[in-house]
Amino acid sequence: MTERPVSQGQLIWRRFRRHKLGTLGGIIIATLMVLTLFAHFISPYDYATQRRRFAFAPPTKIHFFDKDGRLSWPFVYGIQRERDPRGRWIYRENTDQVYPIKFFVKGDPYKLFWLIPTDIHLFGTGERDPNSPGQIFLFGTDDVGRDLFSRTLIGGWVSLSIGPLALAISLTLAIFFGGISGYFGGGWDNFIQRMIEVLNSFPGLPLLLALAAILPPGLSPAVSFVLIIMILSLLGWGSTARTLRGLFLVLREQEFALAAKAMGASHARIIFKHLLPNTLSYIIVSATLGIPGLILAEASLSFLGFGIRDPMTSWGQLLNQFTDSTITNLTYHPWLMIPGFFIIVAVLAFNFMGDALRDATDPFSVQGR
């Protein structure tokens, strides 16, 4: 027993790191979070600026070799717009115009972290004229010529923050109601359980569609953001509260809880010091596994038109463009699906991490220690 004492948290962390897929998920999530947090800085354009001359432009190719095949500083060719025989706009590279990629260039003004006004972007061509052929659209553009890469990063902020925020609210509700239900029992328990049953029997999707219909269309993006969070969290706390109630029922009869009662500890102390910490591993796991569901729920809401609205955006809202036009969108502009790929990656990453956390917090797992 000369080894330094190891806390429960350290044990969990050790076991978590042993889970390769889970660690990968964690790294992906961390990367996505950093990308979206610095979205304004990393993206070369403002997410709402329209460059109508470049509507539906495909992803811009970045070249490392010049026309003569010599290695050179990365550059892009100018984009030239033409009509194809059917009259559709198509874009070609004009190899006579070379725009080297520059770092820390001045571009559209923005506020870093929504606070510090600046106009420095991580990279770009440095062309301030929206009609200049020297543009860099890493993921292409949408129907009004907004840069999809910039929009995806900004949209990620909404998609990734809605999950944790809605979860924080619904977990608070679940802990509060589940805790009261399980700890005090009796009439309150009965009442809360019936309430959860009513809540769980709401038909989710039709309810949301009905809400979408009655809400005024001119809702500001901030209001609709808050509304989505409220709706998702108010509808989602029931089953977590149930599980927590069960855990509290078991834990309050454990002898350590009785010992606390015997020494005269208050209800608050027993709940917050003895019972809640012992449900922590469940809470962590249910949170990580709950986030992908919320990301998908936000995506479905926005896809259906209720939710985040233009010009603000989210990954689900970006996919919403497919509902506006025909299937040709998909055939001719496949890059519009890129935000969907981000949803898949984020959801998978959260699931991997949740799995790893579940294994790591399971005290009976063999692979630990």
Added chain:
Amino acid sequence: MATSQTGKMLLEVKDLKKYFPVRRGVFRRVVAHVKAVDGVSFFIREGETLGLVGESGCGKTTVGRTILRLLDPTSGSILFYNNGTPIDIAKLSQRAMKPLRRQMQIIFQDPYSSLNPRMTIGDIIGEPLVVHRIGTPAEREARVKELLEAVGLNPQYMKRYPHEFSGGQRQRIGIARALALGPKLIICDEPVSALDVSIQAQVLNLLEDLQKEFGLTYLFIAHDLSVVRHISDRVAVMYLGKIVEMAETEELFQNPKHPYTEALLSAVPVPDPDYQRERIILKGDVPSPVNPPSGCYFHPRCPYMQPICKEQEPAFVDIGGEHFVSCHFAQTLKLRGVAEIAERR
């Protein structure tokens, strides 16, 4: 260990009852009661150990928990003598109960579930002091170290977590926690029954040493008669929510007056392979405490049953020398104590 029948009273329990409701149906109507403790009376004097024995499910643990008001009694009184003044804790509110909790503590059976796995040993043992706002953090830490030493553990262990300890060590931690407030009465709820025999002896010796050192009074709940005989000054035997017999330890073991006690004593193992014991096998099972038998609760299984036993409940009376029995034939039956059972080779 010798008891005087004149010592100061510490705890007096009178006709204590604890019924648990059985609820059924949509409206959770109470359809019956589990009579876990059904009219129990006993007393403990300062500095002595009262053993409380009985088979599983007879209500021993419920008695212990009700005395500490971990459960609220259905009826009856629990007089605790706080410096000579009796206080009926059965009727106190939890708030009024709090200062008295410094006087009475509990040691639990299961050393694994009795320590919060998320707290360090130091926090666990120091928690009673925090709850009662005793001392500064530095003083509390010093007290925790003192307590760890008192129970035979290294004071450096206070930064560790319960999962790093063995069952015996955990039980010592539980004892240290119970001692933290300097209580007079400790309810030991089967404190050794989850431990190995070798560890049992260590923990029992520790409990005895602590009793001498701090002048503790124990209510020692157990189902192991040899453990009870070793540690108790007096013993009370419980059957189906009632105490059927209570006497000084050797008096009870040598001269039992209740047929149930006799049957229990015949089950005490004797460490002699040649020994052929005549065990008294009781017929049938323990009746359900939801619907106990009429008259004397023991009559359906009693080998000496008479018609009166079915109809009248025997009183719990002193038949001399503080030997309490609840049997119609306590004076007339010739029952065998442990010595006589052992003689029959």
